[in-house]
Amino acid sequence: MNATLTTTAVRRGSDAELVAKDEFPPLQHFIDGAFVDGESGGRTPVVNPANGRLICDVPEGTAGDVDVAVTAARRAQGPWGELTPAERSAVLLSVAERIEEHGDVLARLESLNTGKPLATSLDDVAGSVDTFRFMAGAGRALTSLAAGDYAADHTSVILREPAGVVGVITPWNYPLLMAAWKIAPVLAAGNSLVLKPSEQTPLTTLKLAEIIADVLPAGVFNIVTGLGPGVGERLATHPDIDLVALTGSVNSGKAVAAAAGDTVKRVHLELGGKAPVVVFADADLAAVAESLRTAAFYNSGQECGAACRVLVHESVAEEFTGLLVEQVRSFVVGDPTAGDDVEIGPLVSEAHFNRVAGFLERAKKDGLTAAIGGAPLDGPGFFIAPTVLTNVPAGAEASQNEIFGPVVTIETFSDEDEAIKRSNETPYGLAASVWTRDAARSIDVPRKLHFGTVWVNSHLVLANEVPWGGFKGSGYGRDLSIYALEDFSRTKHVMINHAR
Template sequence: MSVILREPIGVIGVVTPWNYPLLMAPWKIAPILAAGDTLVIKPSEQTPLTTLEFAELVADLLPAGVLNVVNGYGFVVGARLAEHPDVSMIALTGSVAAGRAVARAAADTLKRVHLELGGKAPVVIFPDADLAAAASSLRVAGFWNSGQECGAACRVLVHESVAEQFVEQLVGEVQALVVGEPASGEDVEVGPMVSKAHFDRVTGYLERAKKEGIGVATGGGAIDGPGYFVAPTVLVDVPEGAEVAREEIFGPVVTVETFTDEEEAVRRATDVPLGLSASVWTEKARRSHDIAASPDFGTVWVNSHLVLAREVPWGGFKGSGYGRDLLIHALDDFSRTKHVMHNHGR
């Protein structure tokens, strides 16, 4: 008689990012505790306070030692969690570089690794698409959280026959965005970059794009005045293979490229090292099924973008990592199966 048991893994080390500190912590904490594990979580050194407050709020609900928060830099505390022999698994949401470092550090102890890394989400727009709806969607999906979002709609591939019309509509939406300090009013839609270092990184991409001759339809640089504000930007006439079209900028920047046919659209959409999410815009049902099934991305939206639901898994392919967050898929990742076989012959 065979019995399959699902068991906790043990102690899970967790490293969470700065862009959604309070959201990303429960994404890991909930399935880890539900699977029967304990955890040590290190929030980003840039945004640790909400995780600490969360731990205080639930301190009287959990046994001592089940949920532990440690603070520090990734290259010190995060590295120690990844390499520690008593940590059975390491889970990270962060950059591709951080994911590589964690995987290398975990290799010596052969611990399990769960990585949710960056993205460079293509938005493929066909001639029959509802252009106004696509432009309106990108107003949010491309600039939510000031573009500091791994699933952001940051790379548009639009059919050449409707490119000019779409860009005009997109620019109108982007120029209507309200930029400001988040606490200055409920109408503010785009805030500053998280830090001076990240501000310099984002503006560096824009400066290099201009030197390469890439066009700027709107925005294109920092906003004058105090704070690390970058103007919501749309870059146009972006050539295939350009740096801004392949690398994750992680700021309020959307690039626009054009394509001539379906085959080219799919090839160029997938010709990036990251594979977290993508969207396809078309009114043709057969095309929407075929195209959505073919790109190498963990989530593909059809006629929408950045619509998240807790009932479905979230995670990527290729350079965007491996492992899944949310629902039963996360429970699978944070537990292990054991086969017990009984010989009941007499």
């Protein structure tokens, strides 16, 4: 695979630490309002992906640790759920204020733990603040079927109740933001929760617990660090957890859903994606390329909605490819301390780095061409050059499976029907985008694409007011918006006989 690397070296910053020792959170579980040691004494290493060095270690939690946390959550849920929406709203607004006040240290911890550029981490902090503020208001404005006599002499009232105790499993790509996406609606709906952060990126979740420990009632919010087979499985099978919510890989989602089946608990899954970007011949090609510079490569492509699979009309494919390569060529790759202009950081771990590198190696063997990038970058840390793969046939592994790195594939199509069919030929159904100046096409084509979010002439634009979630292998349930509040609550019908 011929490759022209985006850069011959990763920009390195100073040796100064991003986070001082006294800024770290307690490296313990957070249960019933306090940081506590685990029952096993085992520890899990946390590594800096920009250089491969050990940052610290956290407890390797057990099923017993989960049981203690669930007991606390169950005890706290009743009083929390009985508060008025206005009372819970005030608490969530206080959480938002605390996150904002501690935004600088949260961003630096996030960059240290994930390798993200500081600008990306600061954006995650801002998104987390807005999530809590939105849910604080939305929790006060739920609507439902009007009370009324739908059967003679019987008045029906619809109640919206908390689901109860929620088990939450969050991913490594957006540790703080994805925690906020779950915690805020879970609490706004009157639930308590036990959260397992990714064992690779637990630091900002623990820091969040530290800075809001005195804001939330003890037991309402609990964290047990650890591994999926121990902590995650127990959350999914625990008989006193009413709902389990996971953001993660398809395989993790399948495992959680299967385990939850034994207790018939509800499951909320936001899983992987492989977003097609359908570029018609009449599209503004320069605008598409400029948009994909962010939408495809943000967070080093470790984004489930990333614009990673381009399907472009054959008549403009060469022109578009040139425009996208020029956009990618200008990226600055480096570690979080290397300057404010760094845009691409490392992948999160050595294991994930090897996985993405394996995709590129197989693409080379399969005859795909790297118009730019196509290989790992030299030096310490887990860096992959931003990559654009061309000569991609229908059904190629690189275009069908979620690579989850800074890699975009480009395929061509000849007509609209083919573009729609090819876009839908994927096990995922999270996000897609359509690029065209044709007004009728901009309305018609999105209806035929089987994805939970379809953008027209943009990609990866999110807002707390609108839902996020997928179809097919991308899971079910919705994050953000009032739909998340509905997912984390239950509906009860009360019918009153008033015949006289």
